[in-house]
Amino acid sequence: MKQMLESKYTPLIIPIVLLWLKTYLAYKVAFDITIENSIQEFILFLNPLTFLLIVFGLALFVKEKRRNVFIIVAYLLISILLYSNVVFYRFFSDFITLPLMYQPGNFKALDESFWAEIFWHDIFYFVDVFILVFVMWKKKQYFIFQTIPSIERKVYFLMTAGLIFINLGISHLQTPDLFNRNFDREQLVKNIGPYNYTLYDLYLQTKTSAQRVFAEDNDLIEIKEYVDYNYVEPNPKYFGIAEGRNVIVVSLESTQNFVINRTVNNEEITPFLNDLIKESYYFNNFYHQTGQGKTSDSEFIVDNSLYGLGRGAVFFTHPKNEFMATPEILSNLGYTTASLHANTKVFWNRDEMYHSLGYDRFYHLDYFDVTEENAIGWGLKDIHFFEQSVRLLKELPQPFYAKLITLTNHHPFVLAEEDVFIDANVTESETLNQYLQTVRYEDEALRLFFQQLKDEGLYDNSMIVIYGDHNGIIEKDYEALSMFLEKDYTAHTVVEMQQVPLIIHIPGEEGETISTVGGQIDLKPTMLHLLGIETEGQLNFGHDLFSENHPNLAIFRDGRFVTDKYVFADNTCFEKDSGSVTGDANCATYYDIVTKELNYSDQIIYGDLIRFYNKDMYIKKE
Numbered sequence: 286m287k288q289m290l291e292s293k294y295t296p297l298i299i300p301i302v303l304l305w306l307k308t309y310l311a312y313k314v315a316f317d318i319t320i321e322n323s324i325q326e327f328i329l330f331l332n333p334l335t336f337l338l339i340v341f342g343l344a345l346f347v348k349e350k351r352r353n354v355f356i357i358v359a360y361l362l363i364s365i366l367l368y369s370n371v372v373f374y375r376f377f378s379d380f381i382t383l384p385l386m387y388q389p390g391n392f393k394a395l396d397e398s399f400w401a402e403i404f405w406h407d408i409f410y411f412v413d414v415f416i417l418v419f420v421m422w423k424k425k426q427y428f429i430f431q432t433i434p435s436i437e438r439k440v441y442f443l444m445t446a447g448l449i450f451i452n453l454g455i456s457h458l459q460t461p462d463l464f465n466r467n468f469d470r471e472q473l474v475k476n477i478g479p480y481n482y483t484l485y486d487l488y489l490q491t492k493t494s495a496q497r498v499f500a501e502d503n504d505l506i507e508i509k510e511y512v513d514y515n516y517v518e519p520n521p522k523y524f525g526i527a528e529g530r531n532v533i534v535v536s537l538e539s540t541q542n543f544v545i546n547r548t549v550n551n552e553e554i555t556p557f558l559n560d561l562i563k564e565s566y567y568f569n570n571f572y573h574q575t576g577q578g579k580t581s582d583s584e585f586i587v588d589n590s591l592y593g594l595g596r597g598a599v600f601f602t603h604p605k606n607e608f609m610a611t612p613e614i615l616s617n618l619g620y621t622t623a624s625l626h627a628n629t630k631v632f633w634n635r636d637e638m639y640h641s642l643g644y645d646r647f648y649h650l651d652y653f654d655v656t657e658e659n660a661i662g663w664g665l666k667d668i669h670f671f672e673q674s675v676r677l678l679k680e681l682p683q684p685f686y687a688k689l690i691t692l693t694n695h696h697p698f699v700l701a702e703e704d705v706f707i708d709a710n711v712t713e714s715e716t717l718n719q720y721l722q723t724v725r726y727e728d729e730a731l732r733l734f735f736q737q738l739k740d741e742g743l744y745d746n747s748m749i750v751i752y753g754d755h756n757g758i759i760e761k762d763y764e765a766l767s768m769f770l771e772k773d774y775t776a777h778t779v780v781e782m783q784q785v786p787l788i789i790h791i792p793g794e795e796g797e798t799i800s801t802v803g804g805q806i807d808l809k810p811t812m813l814h815l816l817g818i819e820t821e822g823q824l825n826f827g828h829d830l831f832s833e834n835h836p837n838l839a840i841f842r843d844g845r846f847v848t849d850k851y852v853f854a855d856n857t858c859f860e861k862d863s864g865s866v867t868g869d870a871n872c873a874t875y876y877d878i879v880t881k882e883l884n885y886s887d888q889i890i891y892g893d894l895i896r897f898y899n900k901d902m903y904i905k906k907e
């Protein structure tokens with residue numbers, strides 16, 4: 286044993302084994318990765334190793350004086366990468382991608398939320414770094430420098446290459462289209478490990494950056510054919526029922542659908558919305574489809590009927606692209622278009638992106654009066670935000686299309702004492718309890734907002750569209766939420782948690798609850814049709830939710846999907862209503878459509894293909 290420990294490879298073996306075990310441990314405690322069989326478990330165990338062998342293998346080429354420093358620096362950097370992914374995962378149930386580096390300002394603003402997810406015991410992610418330094422310093426015999434002959438180095442790297450092939454080979458057998466579905470990051474990390482994933486991400490970054498240069502109009506034709514073919518006719522019963530009205534779109538921060546019609550301690554969480562849905566079109570099977578771009582993704586999807594990107598936020602990566610967004614369309618038809626949001630204008634790069642989306646005006650932080658009394662957490666409290674927004678809306682030439690983005694119901698869900706309207710100490714999760722209270726506050730803000738719209742004469746001639754931008758409850762509280770909902774904590778339940786409310790309120794119309802399965806991508810054609818505007822021939826991936834031929838399909842950015850009968854998640858097909866596992870064949874029919882649709886939408890964005898769009902491309906259905 287002693288001899289083995291003092292071999293010339295010990296300086297490599299010690300850091301590799303330590304990091305390997307740490308990574309595997311992190312898989313088990315920090316990431317929620319579903320393992321279906323022992324082969325997958327084996328890949329999971331194996332995959333950090335290949336990367337570590339390569340990186341620490343480089344130490345074989347480093348001179349004696351620098352070798353230990355190289356080992357420590359590499360060790361530390363990899364540990365930081367791992368820990369960053371762990372923290373990121375706590376928020377987003379996702380892994381870091383390079384395009385996120387475009388948005389440093391946004392991360393700074395996450396400050397308060399960020400610290401809430403850092404724990405003292407996280408120090409354990411770095412304890413091994415100290416152990417390594419200690420061993421190097423105190424047990425010098427394990428780190429004696431010996432030159433490794435070049436032939437041995439070759440064997441070392443050949444064996445590493447062999448291991449990579451074995452890893453990829455087994456992965457391919459398990460998940461054949463792994464790289465075609467590179468938006469499914471959990472599958473990727475599960476198969477190639479978090480470190481190799483970062484390398485692969487670097488490759489994707491290079492590839493997608495070049496895509497615009499090589500794009501040509503032909504690239505759009507196939508996609509256009511697909512979209513045209515899938516267009517569905519509007520339902521004549523609803524077409525144009527909101528013609529000529531103002532459109533007020535309210536994006537509700539982190540608002541999930543489970544709060545609707547639910548009580549805590551016998552009190553409604555959303556008393557106002559519960560009443561409102563009785564006289565509105567309320568969609569109770571509607572899902573957010575956002576990815577790493579969060580609120581900005583929801584804005585992007587809603588306005589463009591395109592998917593957000595699988596990596597990063599399109600608001601940051603492609604703000605100069607050509608788009609055919611709802612604000613631009615409406616602006617061309619004589620509407621005034623505006624976005625109102627009490628945050629700095631650069632947040633999510635809105636100021637730049639809004640130009641491309643066709644917003645005539647952007648009322649950002651500078652337009653709002655924010656004081657110590659009327660702000661909390663992320664900024665202006667919703668009640669004050671709505672109140673001040675109504676004043677701005679009053680000044681807009683009509684008809685207008687105005688989007689209002691709320692903020693108070695944002696993680697970590699803090700409220701001033703006077704804004705707590707319900708006692709919600711009902712779950713084990715402090716975050717979830719607070720969430721229920723901030724949602725209750727938001728509901729009150731909406732009630733007052735509607736009152737003010739009425740008082741200012743803006744209500745009767747408007748259509749008000751309210752939707753949740755994305756989930757607010759994150760991975761670490763999924764279990765508590767499942768319990769609160771009295772559901773088993775499964776991949777199916779997690780998908781159902783991604784439901785957000787969609788309420789379309791048209792004063793004078795009776796409304797109804799509609800159970801069509803849809804997502805944010807459907808809002809553009811749905812709204813335009815209500816306004817009496819044709820969308821045939823546009824490049825929309827979504828479908829009018831009122832149409833009798835709506836496909837009843839909601840595709841998530843990571844490849845999960847929901848139909849009226851099934852839910853596909855974690856590579857498993859579930860029955861939608863019962864949540865029980867069902868035969869893969871039931872979901873298989875959608876699998877290709879989902880992959881195709883997400884990849885097509887990516888191609889449009891990466892290639893900036895809408896710049897080639899022209900009306901003659903329209904191909905009418907036979």
Ligand code: GP9
Pocket residue numbers: 538539578579580581626628632633690695
């Ligand atoms: C910030 C707000 C919140 O302006 O949109 O962003 P989020 O963190 O939810 O994406």
Ligand code: MN
Pocket residue numbers: 538539579580754755
């Ligand atoms: Mn948001």
